[in-house]
Amino acid sequence: MADEHDHAPAHAPHIHVTPMWIYIAVFLALAVGTLLTWWVSTIDLGWMNTPIALLIATIKAVLVILFFMHVIHSTRLTWVVVIASFLWLGVLFILTFADYLTRIWQIY
Amino acid sequence: MSDIAITDAAPEPHVHHPFLQHHFEDLGQQHEASTLGxxxxxxxxxxxxxxxxxxxxxxxxxxxxxxxxxxxxxxxLYGGINTIVLIISSLTMALAVRNAQLGKRKATVGMLFATLIFGSTFLAIKSIEYWQHFHEGLFPGTNFTWNEVPALAPKVQLFMTFYWSMTGLHALHMVIGAGLLLWMMMRAWRGDFGPEYYGPVEIMGLYWHFVDIVWIFLFPFLYLIHGVHHG
Structure with a gap:
């Protein structure tokens, strides 16, 4: 029954100690992302401003989830829950927008 | 599986980890279950x-x-500084978990304390912003005052309603997080955590990083909307 790959004491959790440099690299990426978001908001890119801000925020969130929250080393069941959360979030957004953003009698 | 078998011959002295709940097979299963939960x-x-x-x-x-x-x-400026402060607090939180995994007791307490300090700094800067908005008349309600474009004032008030509720809910999560940090500092100081058992710090970290992610989206949504339609 025991996991043969487990070098920790018997019955201990399967530990992945993330190397220090990964934490520092993720932190630096998050800081650069923050400065980039701020800088991009000061220049006029027309309709592209919002998608770029969203893209940077999403990349930052994925970095936090994978490395700070250790999802990259989590079990597949955890992956299912994490991915399902965002699928439900997508359902929430898409169905709401399918209603409110298609009311052509309103002027946007 | 064999250790489940009950024999009255030689009752094996079953040494349980003090924090292993009786309904789990072992600490690994307990850790996975709490992460999933x-x-x-x-x-x-x-x-x-x-x-x-x-x-x-x-x-x-x-x-x-x-x-x-x-x-x-x-x-x-306040919003940007707060974003950086919160990212630093996420780093110190991640390092607290790492120290707990390595069984470094004092370093765990230290990193949890650093997280608490940065989290409190965030809340302090947020309070200054709230105080300023309140005095500028930007709190929704009968005293709301914003006269730049009178026709847009009700919509600006709607934005401010979102601003106060979203940042308020976020700040509430931070306050709860600060309480959890104090609790974890106490447990870490007591020496509860080590390579075999660090689940509570890890779970606390998941919460803290989630609150950080919320702010990662709130910052561009509430502070950095590029004004393409005027000017």
């Missing part, structure tokens, strides 16, 4: 904040000019 909770939190964000986007698409003008009421 925390993610279940976080998925409800994602939808909780998602609901407010969704309403925010419906109105932002309806009233783009008002949203852009309202975002200019925000102090981008």
């Amino acid at each position: 925390m993610w279940m909770f976080l998925s409800t939190e994602i939808l909780f904040f998602g609901g407010v964000l969704c309403a925010y986007w419906v109105y932002r698409i309806m009233y783009p000019e008002a949203w852009a003008m309202a975002a200019e009421q925000q102090n981008k």
Whole structure:
């Protein structure tokens, strides 16, 4: 029954100690992302401003989830829950927008 | 499996880890179950904040000019500094978990304390912003005052309603997080954690990083809307 790959004491959790440099690299990426978001908001890119801000925020969130929250080393069941959360979030957004953003009698 | 078998011959002295709950096979299973459970909770939190964000986007698409003008009421410097402060607190939180995994007791307490300090710094800067907005008349209600473009004032007030509720809910999560940090500091100091058992610090970290992610989205949504429609 025991996991043969487990070098920790018997019955201990399967530990992945993330190397220090990964934490520092993720932190630096998050800081650069923050400065980039701020800088991009000061220049006029027309309709592209919002998608770029969203893209940077999403990349930052994925970095936090994978490395700070250790999802990259989590079990597949955890992956299912994490991915399902965002699928439900997508359902929430898409169905709401399918209603409110298609009311052509309103002027946007 | 063999250790489940009950024999009256030689009752093996079963040494249980003091923090192993009786309904789990071993600490590894307990750790996996608590991680999964925390993610279940976080998925409800994602939808909780998602609901407010969704309403925010419906109105932002309806009233783009008002949203852009309202975002200019925000102090981008305070917002930016707070974003960096919160990212640093996430780093120290991650390092607290790492130290707990390695069984470094004092370093764990130290990193948890650093997280608490940065989290409190965030809340202090947020309080200054709230105080300023309150005195500028930007709190929704009968005393709301914003006269730049009178026709847009009700929509700017709507934006500010989102601003106060979203940042308020976020700040509430931070306050709860600060309480959890104090609790974890106490347990870490007591020497509860080590390579075999660090689940509570890890779970606390998941919560803290989630709150950080919420802010990663709130910062561009509430402070950095590019005003393409005027000027």
